């Protein structure tokens with residue numbers, strides 16, 4: 015469900031202005047009337063799509079009903095005079111770009127345009143691989159206004175940019191892909207000059223983890239900050255629109271720069287999880303609670319104005335609902351768009367690798383209901399059969415539904431998203447309509463009762479281009495722990511690179527749609543590697559910072575730094591560096607060469623410290639949480655009392671896999687297996703004879719065993735019990751108790767995990783032995 019505030023006046027107001035122009039200039043024919051779809055009074059069930067503005071020129075409305083036609087979008091259009099008008103609708107047939115014979119004849123996204131409730135004779139969205147103005151024929155307008163509606167016929171992603179009425183038989187609309195060209199602005203009655211915003215100390219463009227956490231950090235340093243985000247929600251890929259869970263850890267490391275991330279971050283338990291799990295409202299409230307942050311949601315930055323070749327003067331952003339253009343001036347700018355587009359527009363040094371990038375995903379979820387659910391056939395989608403795609407286990411299709419590896423990550427972005435939709439719908443069609451009724455899902459229900467409940471229409475992107483700083487960090491730097499004096503943001507993810515999975519590359523060489531991840535093991539995931547500050551500012555644009563996935567790293571290094579908690583910490587560092595720039599009137603580069611000590615002093619401040627102005631004193635803000643317990647993603651042995659035996663010290667028999675994906679394990683990961691006969695034996699010697707409590711730690715998961723046999727060998731003999739490893743252990747730091755036992759000094763005690771009778775994986779982490787008497 016998308017949340018947004020429609021602009022009730024725009025369509026009518028524009029038409030009135032256009033009418034006024036017509037009355038004075040051309041009395042014979044009225045000026046054309048342009049109605050932007052995104053400015054409709056009511057969007058109904060149509061979604062606002064702002065992802066491709068830079069490519070096709072405008073936000074647009076899309077009927078993303080997952081096979082169920084969405085509610086009409088409607089508005090009132092005012093005309094200067096009654097008469098006969100030709101109607102033009104800017105749209106496309108979104109599958110025609112793919113060379114598939116069904117694309118032309120079976121257009122998925124068909125819709126009608128209703129004028130005063132009556133449909134124009136032709137359907138729209140039926141032809142044209144590119145955005146174009148489809149001639150909708152003539153309509154007679156009898157009064158001075160008409161109700162205009164978009165009526166979706168399919169629920170399969172029909173799209174409309176704008177509608178134009180003209181009573182001039184010789185008029186044809188300009189189809190340029192320019193963002194808000196002069197003719198559109200004039201027809202909409204928008205002022206020729208942008209509204210002025212600022213000056214700010216820093217403007218963050220992009221409201222993902224990097225931009226949002228950066229804005230918070232800068233504001234708490236006493237800076238005047240603007241945050242521009244082209245969606246209605248914050249969080250970027252970590253919002254309810256894309257639903258990626260935030261990974262990477264925020265270890266205490268050198269500086270407490272992780273606590274703003276812990277404050278901002280959600281606690282999503284799945285990727286993709288539910289809408290609620292991603293806590294859009296909480297994220298927005300945290301930003302809105304910052305008095306020094308001006309938040310501009312639904313604003314797309316589409317141009318930069320340069321003071322000279324090496325300095326940005328301002329950024330222009332388009333209000334994606336009203337068309338208002340705002341000019342943001344600032345001392346510094348931070349490109350946190352993920353795409354690096356601000357740097358690109360400023361001609362910052364940058365690198366986009368030729369191909370083999372990581373791609374875009376549109377994840378999806380389904381559920382089983384009590385009643386039969388139908389799903390329309392999708393002849394225009396990928397013609398998939400079960401077995402030709404990974405079964406979406408646990409009711410969701412995850413990160414590896416990914417495509418676009420060799421496609422241009424900006425110019426081809428809409429077709430990459432649309433290919434993902436074709437793959438997703440093709441797979442669902444196979445599950446619903448191609449004999450999959452026989453197959454039973456994990457709940458024991460047939461697919462007959464299954465229905466699609468969510469599919470991201472906002473794609474999650476991973477790699478576009480890198481803006482280059484004074485250091486371009488490499489995988490070798492990270493793996494070899496190359497020290498830099500400005501190392502600050504700890505990267506804790508493995509070098510995780512994605513490639514098309516072989517069988518899909520073979521079947522769909524142009525556009526494979528399933529990926530595999532290859533994880534390098536060179537990153538110290540526990541302590542992290544400190545990424546240097548010099549990756550966070552442009553080497554040739556003197557007032558441009560960058561944070562998030564578009565920082566100065568190689569493709570391989572992006573494999574580790576791109577996870578969201580790490581991106582968030584980059585923003586925090588940029589916020590603090592921007593404070594040094596404003597205070598000492600220096601550039602981001604000077605911060606390193608002349609003020610590194612000052613930067614480090616600010617990096618040492620926890621997130622709950624703030625000052626109200628650059629000259630003010632820092633104080634603890636009582637309203638901010640003191641998140642002092644660091645989220646290290648693991649439990650150090652040293653933080654536990656008593657005797658602790660990690661799985662790495664246990665004697666293992668049989669085949670055990672190593673894991674680290676479920677966080678908060680003791681020391682370095684854990685082992686798991688369900689192989690018959692496998693055992694994990696934890697041995698220990700107590701310092702003196704007496705009663706001890708024996709505890710077991712594990713990280714619960716749905717695929718773990720509910721009856722893992724655990725044997726304790728004590729002075730009293732052997733005792734076996736079963737432990738349910740799907741349920742979180744109740745004690746602190748992920749432990750459950752196995753009971754009190756007597757152990758004798760000099761006699762080995764042991765705990766043994768086995769696989770006898772298990773119904774899932776046995777999870778072996780740590781054993782703790784605590785004295786019960788002094």
Ligand SMILES: Cc1cc2nc3c(=O)[nH]c(=O)nc-3n(C[C@H](O)[C@H](O)[C@H](O)COP(=O)(O)OP(=O)(O)OC[C@H]3O[C@@H](n4cnc5c(N)ncnc54)[C@H](O)[C@@H]3O)c2cc1C
Nearest residue numbers: 220222223224244250251261315351352474562563577578
């Ligand atoms: C399917 C998938 C799975 C992933 N798995 C994980 C995972 O498990 N854990 C993890 O932590 N990371 C994961 N990642 C990677 C991670 O999501 C990204 O690397 C991360 O989101 C980058 O953060 P960011 O703040 O740089 O950019 P983004 O999250 O992309 O945020 C940038 C924001 O800027 C906005 N924007 C862009 N251009 C403009 C503009 N011109 N004007 C205004 N606003 C603009 C965008 O709408 C977006 O909201 C995954 C990514 C994908 C796609």
